[in-house]
Structure formats: C-alpha cells, structure tokens
Amino acid sequence: MPELPEVETIVRALAKQLPGRRVLRTSLTHRTLYRRGSLAMRWLVQKTVEDVNRVGKNAVIWFDPVGVMVVNLGMTGRLVTRRRSDRMPPGSRKHLHGRLYLDGGFELLYYDPRRFGHFYIAKRCDFANDLNIGPDPFVVGLSYLQEALEGRTTSIKALLLDQRVLSGIGNIYADETLFHAGVDPRTPAGIAGKHAAKILSSAQSVLTSAIEHGGSTLRDYRRPDGSRGNFQFLHAVYGRGGEMCLRCKARVRKIVLAGRGTHFCPRCQK
DNA sequence: AGCTTCGCCTGCTTGC
DNA sequence: TGCAAGCAGGCGAAGC
Numbered sequence: 001m002p003e004l005p006e007v008e009t010i011v012r013a014l015a016k017q018l019p020g021r022r023v024l025r026t027s028l029t030h031r032t033l034y035r036r037g038s039l040a041m042r043w044l045v046q047k048t049v050e051d052v053n054r055v056g057k058n059a060v061i062w063f064d065p066v067g068v069m070v071v072n073l074g075m076t077g078r079l080v081t082r083r084r085s086d087r088m089p090p091g092s093r094k095h096l097h098g099r100l101y102l103d104g105g106f107e108l109l110y111y112d113p114r115r116f117g118h119f120y121i122a123k124r125c126d127f128a129n130d131l132n133i134g135p136d137p138f139v140v141g142l143s144y145l146q147e148a149l150e151g152r153t154t155s156i157k158a159l160l161l162d163q164r165v166l167s168g169i170g171n172i173y174a175d176e177t178l179f180h181a182g183v184d185p186r187t188p189a190g191i192a193g194k195h196a197a198k199i200l201s202s203a204q205s206v207l208t209s210a211i212e213h214g215g216s217t218l219r220d221y222r223r224p225d226g227s228r229g230n231f232q233f234l235h236a237v238y239g240r241g242g243e244m245c246l247r248c249k250a251r252v253r254k255i256v257l258a259g260r261g262t263h264f265c266p267r268c269q270k
Numbered sequence: 271a272g273c274t275t276c277g278c279c280t281g282c283t284t285g286c
Numbered sequence: 287t288g289c290a291a292g293c294a295g296g297c298g299a300a301g302c
Contacts, residue, residue, distance in 0.1 A: 001294090001295065001296070002296095003296095032278090035297095035298090036298090057296080072296080072297080073296090074279095074295085074296055074297075075279090075294080075295055075296060076279090076280085076281095076295095095280090112279095113279080113280055113281070114278085114279045114280050114281085114294095114295090115278080115279055115280080116278070116279065116280095116295075116296060116297075117296090118296095118297080118298095152272085153272085153273080154272080154273060154274090158273085158274095161296090163296090163297085170295085170296070171294095171295070171296085219281090219282090219294095258274090259274080259275075259276095259295080260294095260295070261293090261294075261295085
C-alpha cells in the first residue's frame with residue numbers, strides 16, 4: 001500500500017516525465033473516485049504539467065497556470081506512464097479507471113483494483129487549506145512531536161497513523177518505526193512521549209531507507225515504469241508475525257490494534 | 271474534542 | 287473442486 005516512500009518514489013519518476021506536457025483529453029470511469037469538492041478531471045484539458053511532488057501520501061501534480069490534481073492512491077492505486085505507441089501493460093485493463101492523455105504521445109494511467117483511491121482537482125488558490133493533514137515527518141522538529149503526544153491516551157501506533165499529526169506514515173512504516181524505536185505499539189501516546197526523540201529519528205531513518213530501496217512492494221504497488229520496490233525484504237516486523245525477531249530471536253507477535261494488523265517484538269519493544 | 275467503529279471495494283486465502 | 291466466509295486496509299463519515 002502506498003505510503004510516504006512509495007509515493008515519493010512515484011513522484012520522483014513522474015517529475016522526470018510529466019513537466020512540460022499538455023493535457024489533451026481525460027477519462028475517468030467512476031465519479032466516486034473524486035474526493036468531495038473536486039472539479040472534474042476534464043477541467044485540466046489544455047493545461048500543462050509544471051511540477052509533480054508529494055504531500056504526505058498524496059501525489060500532487062501542478063498545472064500551469066492555476067490547476068492542481070491531488071492523487072491519493074488508497075491501498076491499491078497505481079500511476080503508470082506510457083507512450084501510446086507502446087503496448088498496454090498486460091492483464092490490467094479491468095482496473096484502469098483514470099487516464100490523462102498528454103501531448104507528445106504520452107499518457108498517465110491510473111489503475112486501482114479496490115478503488116479506495118481519490119482524485120482531488122482544484123484551482124491552486126482553493127487547494128491550500130483543503131488537504132487536512134499534518135506536517136511531513138522529515139520536516140518536523142522534536143518539540144512538535146512531543147507536543148502532539150502529550151496527554152494523548154490513544155496508542156502510539158494509532159497516533160502515528162493519524163495523518164493530521166504526521167502525514168505519510170501508514171501501517172507498514174508505523175510498525176517498522178516502533179520496532180526500531182523499541183516502543184510497544186500499544187503504549188499510550190502520552191507515555192510514549194518520553195521516547196519521542198527515538199520515535200522521530202527511527203521514523204526518519206526507516207522512511208529514508210525505504211525511499212532508497214524504492215518502497216515496499218507487497219502486492220499492488222509498482223513504480224510508474226512497472227518495476228517493484230525492494231524495501232519489503234528489509235522489513236523487521238511487518239508481515240513477519242510468528243517468525244523470529246531478527247534482533248533477539250523471540251517470536252514476532254501479530255495483534256489487531258487501531259483496527260490494523262500490528263506486528264511487534266514483545267522482547268525488543270517495551 | 272477525542273477516540274472507536276463502520277463502510278467503501280475487490281482479490282486472495284482459508285475452511286468446509 | 288467449488289463455494290462461501292474471512293481478511294487485508296487508507297480514509298472519511300458516523301457514533302459514542
């Protein structure tokens with residue numbers, strides 16, 4: 001599922017391919033893919049891509065002169081670039097839900113088997129306050145996180161998943177972060193506050209390493225050229241319930257916490 | 271306001 | 287082998 005490292009990998013690839021290309025035509029199969037308040041994708045026709053970057057788990061495509069398109073990939077969304085003269089990627093037509101036809105024979109395709117993803121298209125001036133998410137884990141200071149944790153009774157894992165607190169961390173990287181920080185995911189956030197420095201530095205190092213490895217491909221995630229990420233081979237706890245902890249050889253536990261499958265080492269994480 | 275639960279979706283896995 | 291139930295989860299809405 002695309003979290004910060006996967007989206008970062010995607011936008012870096014798109015930023016090399018899309019800027020300068022003009023939208024000729026668009027298509028979208030389900031209106032339900034629009035996030036509330038979105039303009040129709042058609043509004044982007046004749047606008048030119050200026051830049052592509054990431055805000056939290058969202059890929060953001062900026063258009064000249066005034067447009068912006070936010071793509072939230074949900075769990076199974078994929079952005080794929082191709083030349084129209086090339087063959088379509090095999091076997092995936094059924095889940096092709098969005099399409100930006102660009103000049104120069106290029107196009108941007110959106111695949112999403114589960115259709116949990118969302119598009120949000122707006123004028124730039126309307127966009128600024130619409131994305132209700134907190135700061136990026138790479139730019140916050142320790143004092144910000146300490147204040148965010150203070151007095152909170154919910155679990156530290158639930159808090160790390162809350163995009164209004166920090167944007168970009170999802171289930172995989174929450175579990176990996178807490179393993180490297182040595183903090184039990186069930187710890188109330190307020191109590192975990194004394195480990196805030198370790199949690200923040202672990203989040204940053206886990207996310208950095210994941211970006212360097214092109215993200216984690218469990219099932220659906222692919223880079224825009226179709227290649228897989230490699231960070232899944234470096235997961236310490238995520239997806240390893242019942243297996244041996246790589247550090248202490250205790251058995252990795254899997255529980256449900258905050259409604260999510262949660263993996264941790266009961267010996268390394270207190 | 272803070273916290274939890276639910277519904278949206280489909281494909282894969284599990285159990286009978 | 288085939289079918290049904292269970293499970294996965296980001297996010298927004300609804301409920302407590």
